[in-house]
Amino acid sequence: MEFPVEGGGETGALIQSHDWASTSLGPICRWPDCLRFAVRLMLPARSQMVIFWGPEFVAIYNDAYAEVIGNKHPGALGRPAREIWTELWGDLGPLLQRVYDEGETIFAEDRSFRLERYGYPEDVSFDISYSPLRDETNAIRGVICIVNETTDRVEARRALAKAQERLSYALSASGMIGTFDWHIQSDEFFSDAQFAAMFSVDPHRDTTSVSVMEYLARIHPDDRERIAAAVDHAIETGEKYAQECRYLQPDGTVRWIEVRGGIVYDASGKAERFAGAAVDITDRKEREEALHRLAAIVASSEDAIMSTDLDVRITSWNRGAERLYGYSAEEAIGRPATFLLPEDRADEEPMIIERIRRGERIETYETKRRRRDGTLVDVSLTVSPVHDFSGRIVGASKIARDITERKKAERLERYLIGELKHRVKNTLATVRAIARQTFGKESSREVREAFDARLLSLSRAHDLLTARNWNGAELSAVIAEVLAPYEKERFEIAGPAVLLPAKSVLTFSLALHELATNAAKYGALSHSSGKVSITWTLGAGAVPQLDLRWEERGGPLVSEPVQKGFGSKLIEEILSAELDGEAGIFFEPSGVVCKVRAPMSVDEDPAVPGRSQAAGSGR
Known part of the structure; x- marks a missing residue:
């Protein structure tokens, strides 16, 4: 049905042809008189106007408003406001609801909104006037909005304010x-x-x-x-x-x-x-003097210091770089820094520059570079962004330190540790062979297997120490290694990171091995329902205390043995001494309990930041 409106323009024609019957408004012929009158008033107006009708706030607007909403037109016509303005509904919705529910007229100048009318978000400003649209019974049926985009005006004001600010700074400087x-x-x-x-x-x-x-x-x-x-x-x-x-x-x-x-x-x-x-x-x-001092430091530094622009071309090259790489400053400056890269690291320099462009911080790392004579050199490389006076990133500064000797020392250390590991394992194998020969046939199979298991536990503990170059071992790692032969579901293990000193790792491993072996033979692990809880805490204070508890439950009833075995002596005598603390086994009826309490040293392991080290490492 036609909608007889003069001067309705393109949007008026769209309104007449729109399928309103499929919307909550229904066919135009059934629209209330107040809505028809408002639409006839709105369409020829040159002001940017939109009617949001009904509780769904269905949109009807004129040509002037269509120009403002960009790519949302003509799809916005006849759709609820929530669907049209999804990106700002959290802001727009409450405004419309206040007018619709309370009959309040809302007016604001240069009201800011964040719209996506052209497929990307933009900050815009409007003068707005939202008023209730009432029917003949004075009931509110919709909201009529008159808006005027003021984005250009607001931006002009901001630009003027910035210009005035710059002028103020200039006057202050003058x-x-x-x-x-x-x-x-x-x-x-x-x-x-x-x-x-x-x-x-x-x-x-x-x-x-x-x-x-x-x-x-x-x-x-x-x-x-x-x-x-x-x-x-x-x-x-x-x-x-x-x-x-x-x-x-x-x-x-x-x-x-x-x-x-x-x-x-x-x-x-x-x-x-x-x-x-x-x-x-x-x-x-003062800045020039500071730069001169910095330049003198760079020039005299033993480290190789160079800088590049964002095209990876070298812009500075100190004497340290000449000594390390063999190229003079005249030969290096202006060349792409990639000529220093070995073939297998060709992508390293572009990757560094790309991260510098993004403003990322690059931690010091170890790599290799190629000297003039073709040999490779191990370096520790530190890369930092270079900014201009405006704070814009314009390049990268690189400090390379020759770590050839350190690498040689590390390789020698690994070789010696490996040799030590090999010899310890050979020694343990020899001990095992001698013990078997000594036990002879008279010894029971159980005795021989127990001895072999203890040697195996020692061997695994040595592996943990070797992995950390004999700088101790993580308590949780020791526990995991000892309990590896058992079902994980039978154990509840919890506690903070604690580094055991190298001297205590072997004894601690043997003590756990004895507890686990006895639990499997006579204790909680001998029953299918039995479990073992291993927990430890690290107390606060000037000298923190490590408190560890082994507790068995769900096994057979326990009574204190008439004579203590090897495990009890190992824990209560040897382990206590190794840790400079206290360790004891308690035979509770519900299950064996082992308690270990040892002071912690104030030193921290340099290889494990933030982890405390148990006392006794200096004994």
Whole structure:
């Protein structure tokens, strides 16, 4: 059915042809008079208007509004506002609901919204007026919105504010500039307050009563003669005057100024005036001095220090780099840094630069580089971004340290540790063979198997120590290694990270082995329902205490044996001594309990940051 509206434009035609029967509004012929009247009023208007009708806030709008909503038109016509403006519904929804529920009219200027009208998010601003749309019974049936996009106006204001801010900064900076005018023939010296303040002259004092000599007296003694000669030279030749010098303040501190000026001559060619300006350059001088110091440090460093731009071209190369890589600065600067890379690391440099571009921090790492003679050198490489004065990343700084000798030492250490491991295992094998020969046939199979199991436990403990270059072993790793032959489901293990000293690892492993073996033969692990709990805590304090508890449950009833075996003696005597603490076995009826308490040293293992080390490592 036609919707007779004059001046409705493109959107009016779309409204007439739209399938309203499929929406909650129903066919146009059934629309209430208030809605028809509002639509006829809205369509020819040049203001950006939209009606959100009903509790679903179904959208009907005019051509002016269609231009504002971008790619959402014409799909937005006849759809609920929640579907149209999904990205800002958390903001828009409450506004519409307030008008619809409470009859409140909402008005705001330059209200900001974040829209996605062209397929990408953008921050925009609008003047908005949201009013209730009522029917003949005064009931609120919808919300009529009149909006005016003010994004350009808001951005213009922001740009103006930024320009004013920059102007303010410039004016503040210009406050460091002082001007002067010396009338040479009458020896009258005029200056503004800033110039007077630079030389600690009272700015409220009549500057004509201050002679040029009083200003010269404020100049640092080491610069005074040079400055006087430069002034005379400018007067005699007419050349522009430009000098930097130090000046003394009443408290004895020294600051730097740069003075620029020129000579004005009279008709007879005689010097009449010397006018110019001075600016305090102390901060600049301090930065330059810091850069000079840094440059001296870089130049004299034994480490190879170089920098590259974001195209991976070398921009600086110190003597350390010459010594390490064999190329002079003249040969290296300007070349791509990739010429130092071995063939198997060709992608390393581009990857570094890409991470630097993203502003990522690159931790120190070990790699290889190729020298001029073709040999490879092990280096520890530190890479940091280089910023320009605006803070923009413009390149990368790289410090390479030759770690060839350290690598040799590490390889030797690994070789020696491996040799030690091999010899220990050979020794254990020899001990096992001697023991079997000594036991002979008279010894029971159970005795021989127990002895073999203890040797195997020692061997596994040695493997743990070897893996950490005999710097101790993680308590949880020791427990896991000892209990490897048993079902994991039978154990409950919990506790913080603790590093056992190397001296205690073997005894601790044997003690756990004895507990596990006895539990399997006579205790909780001999019953299918039995379990073992191994827990430990690390107390706070100047000397933290390690408290470990082995507790069996679900096994047969336990009674204290008449005679203690090897395991009890190992735990209560040897383990206690190794840990400088206390260890004991308690035969509770519900199951065997073993308690270990040992002080912790204040030293930390350098290979495991943040982990404490059990006492006894220095015994």
